Amino acid sequence: MRYQRQESLRYTFQSPPPTTFTIIQIKGHPVETSNGSGYILNLSPNGMLLSTPLKIPFNQNVRLLLNPAFLHQSFDWKAEIVWGKQAGDTYHYGLTLLDDHQQEIINLLKQYKKHETNS
Template identity: 40%
Template sequence: MRYRRQETLRYSFETPPPARFKLIKGGEKHVHSSTGKGQVIDISPGGMKLFTTVHIPSEKKVQLFVHTAIAQVDLSFTADVVWENQVNDGYHYGLDFIGDHQDKVIHALKEYRKTSQESST
């Protein structure tokens, strides 16, 4: 499994925004799971780190549909799970977005920065 730490734009949140996700593909089979809850630890135009207490079986290729909002900008992605780390109270998953979401992510992060600066003044 690979890490994308070399990406030039990766934003780590001090207070991670909530996210919801569904398992949509496991191996070669399409599935429809119930909705899980998580938090966006960090995000880049190509992917994100998701925290959840739900264990996602990652032995086979797994795809998730993820929805979150950053600075009131709704973001929805289909993503491959590319790595998994167990942490004290749950799991971190590295997600690689399927498709080009660069403009949406950059727009959301600009709005987040604006609202963060306004609330600190």
């Protein structure tokens, strides 16, 4: 699986929205972890860039359940870590969404951009 940075609709947030997440699977085995927190730096219909202070073993088929909040709406998105790297005191992870949230995210990004323009 490749992270598609050239994807046509990728929105980079000026003020990244917060998210909580849990690790739900490692190497195909279900796991339960406590909540982690981070920020969504950019979002597209197929994936996102997550920033968090937590070091996650990204090369072990790690799946997350993310609970971001945008414009007073909360979401539950499952994603798999495609790549990761350290960025100063934090870690950045490229995620691909596992379920079909494309239309939901396109509508969300349109609302977010409209709200940002009117603010």
